[in-house]
Amino acid sequence: xxxxxxxxxxxxxxxxxxxxxxxLHGPEMADSQIPWGPDAxxxxxTAPAWKTKPSWYLVTKDDKMIPPEAQRAMSRRxxxxxxxxxxxxxxxxxxPAAVAALIEQAATARN
Numbered sequence: 001x002x003x004x005x006x007x008x009x010x011x012x013x014x015x016x017x018x019x020x021x022x023x024l025h026g027p028e029m030a031d032s033q034i035p036w037g038p039d040a041x042x043x044x045x046t047a048p049a050w051k052t053k054p055s056w057y058l059v060t061k062d063d064k065m066i067p068p069e070a071q072r073a074m075s076r077r078x079x080x081x082x083x084x085x086x087x088x089x090x091x092x093x094x095x096p097a098a099v100a101a102l103i104e105q106a107a108t109a110r111n
Contacts, residue, residue: 050078057082058091058099058107065089081105 049055057075061068061084066086075082083102087095 020053037057050080054106054109055080056102056109058102059084060087060089060091062086063091081109 055075055078057071057078057080059068059075059082060066060069063071066089072082083098083105085091085095085098087098092099
């Protein structure tokens with residue numbers, strides 16, 4: 001598996017666990033992840049929600065899977081409200097408070 005920049009992906013399975021960005025995660029995370037590659041960019045949606053609904057995006061500045069600049073580009077395209085934090089691709093594990101704060105911000109926003 002390769003990352004968008006052509007380097008070997010930093011995620012792999014090890015006895016039912018997932019190694020991602022230098023950390024070993026439990027089996028529940030390993031089971032929820034599928035390999036990602038450039039082919040994922042070829043998917044098409046008929047009516048993307050971000051075109052008609054407010055969006056929020058948490059840029060993870062230490063992500064080794066999706067470069068922060070790519071995250072910023074995707075969030076700009078979606079017109080998202082953006083929050084940035086230091087954290088890995090598994091930000092909900094590495095920075096749960098930042099994730100919860102963004103969810104609270106989105107849930108209480110006036111649309």
